[in-house]
Every structure is written in C-alpha cells, then in structure tokens.
Amino acid sequence: MTSPEHSTPPQKQSAERSYRSPAAMAGGVLLLVLALWLGGDAVLRGDAHTKLTALFALLLLVPLVVGFTLRPMVRADEERLLVRNPFRTITLPWGAVEELRASFSAEVFTSGGKYQMWAVPVSLRQRKKANRRAERGARASAGGGFGAGATDAGPAPRATADQTMDELRGIKERVAAGEGAQGEPVVRWAYEIIAPCVAGAVGLAVLLAL
Incomplete structure (x- = not known):
C-alpha cells in the first residue's frame, strides 16, 4: 500500500520590485574612492589646518555623494x-x-x-531612440516585405x-x-545624510572665517 503524495500548494506570486540606477551607483562608488583617496592623503600628510579642512570636507561631501548616487531606490x-x-x-x-x-x-x-x-532617471535620448525604432518597425510592418517578420518577434522597444x-x-x-x-x-527626512552634511558645512565655514 502506497502512501498518498503530498503536493505543495502554489505560492502567491509576490509583487515586490526594487529599482535603482546602475549608472548612478557606479559613479557614486568612483566618486567615493576619489574623495577618500584625496581626503585621506590630506589628513595623513597635511598640517593641522589642512587636516581639519579635509575632515570637514569629507564630512560634507561623502554623505552628499551617498545621498545622490547610492541611496536612491524605489521599492x-x-x-x-x-x-x-x-x-x-x-x-x-x-x-x-x-x-x-x-x-x-x-x-x-x-x-x-x-x-x-x-x-x-528619465533619458530623453533613450526614449527618442526607442521611438524611432518603433516607428521604423511600424512602417516595415505596414509595408510588408522582409522587414515585417522582424517586427512580429516581440513588442516595440521602450x-x-x-x-x-x-x-x-x-x-x-x-x-x-x-x-x-x-x-x-x-x-521621513534622512537625518543620517542631512546631519553630517550640515556639520561639515558649518565646520568649513568656521575654518574659512578664521
């Protein structure tokens, strides 16, 4: 006598999606590496005033770079x-x-x-390019011939x-x-970004005023 098979109930498809800009993230990483390299060198090799200036500049710039490149996300x-x-x-x-x-x-x-x-991010250039391709595909489809079959392969590019x-x-x-x-x-305001930016800006202003 065989035991009945137990089937796993199908799981509900999740609607969760996450969107980020790969170009912005790559640019942000490069900017952070450059800022930390230059700022770190100033902190290690500069005099007292240069070290303070570099520290406050990093305190201002690093959160800004993170905020505008790595932080943005839609979920x-x-x-x-x-x-x-x-x-x-x-x-x-x-x-x-x-x-x-x-x-x-x-x-x-x-x-x-x-x-x-x-x-x-909205790329007007990318949108125009996609529209031109869609228009060419529509003309080829309406005119028949060899180009028509290619347009039937899938939806127009977006x-x-x-x-x-x-x-x-x-x-x-x-x-x-x-x-x-x-x-x-x-x-909710991102105080983890705002607070160090304000501290860095205030520090730089004080140093410049001295």
Whole structure:
C-alpha cells in the first residue's frame, strides 16, 4: 500500500520590485574612492589646518555623494510604494497613489502632491531612440516585405524609465484596492545624510572665517 503524495500548494506570486540606477551607483562608488583617496592623503600628510579642512570636507561631501548616487531606490510590494530620495524617504500605500508619470523626470502623484523618484532617471535620448525604432518597425510592418517578420518577434522597444513606470502601474492596478494598501503617505527626512552634511558645512565655514 502506497502512501498518498503530498503536493505543495502554489505560492502567491509576490509583487515586490526594487529599482535603482546602475549608472548612478557606479559613479557614486568612483566618486567615493576619489574623495577618500584625496581626503585621506590630506589628513595623513597635511598640517593641522589642512587636516581639519579635509575632515570637514569629507564630512560634507561623502554623505552628499551617498545621498545622490547610492541611496536612491524605489521599492514596490503588494501594499505600498517606497520612494527613497537623497534627503527623504516617502512611503506611499498604493491606495493613496493617484498617478505615475515619467516626462522629464519620474514622478508619483497623490492627493497631497507629487514626489520625484530619483532612482528612476528619465533619458530623453533613450526614449527618442526607442521611438524611432518603433516607428521604423511600424512602417516595415505596414509595408510588408522582409522587414515585417522582424517586427512580429516581440513588442516595440521602450525606454527603461517607461518600462519601469509600466511595471509600477501594473502593480498598482492589481493591489491598490486591497485592505493592506490603504492609508496615508508618510515622509521621513534622512537625518543620517542631512546631519553630517550640515556639520561639515558649518565646520568649513568656521575654518574659512578664521
């Protein structure tokens, strides 16, 4: 007598997505390496005034580089959209999101205003290139001939920012009506970035005034 087989119930597909700018992150790493190299050399080899200047400059510049390159991120799950910008983190329940738009920048709109999404940069050049390719494919398809078969292989190309906004809109449509997706936007200032920047700027101002 054989025992009955136990099948594993299918898991619910998660809507979680994370978006960051690889170019910004790569640039941020390079800037940090350069700043730490130059600043570290000044701290080790300079006189007292130079050392203090380098320390305050690093205290100002390093958080700024991190804030504008490594920190920005957009994360979407089944209940909320989290937008992490250089100086703020905005948590938006999907029910509070009214519109997602990418024109000259990627933005999310609520009844209380709009928030820019730094982690989703809009490249107008990339968008124009994608539009030209789509137009050529449409003309080839309408005219028939050898070029028509290539356009049937898949959808027209889209710019990266436009693809990202399409994905976010799709998540919103699926989950915005859920009970866990209701609530009000919450905005938190990134004091871990702001505080050292202010301290570095004040320190540099004092040194320059002396």
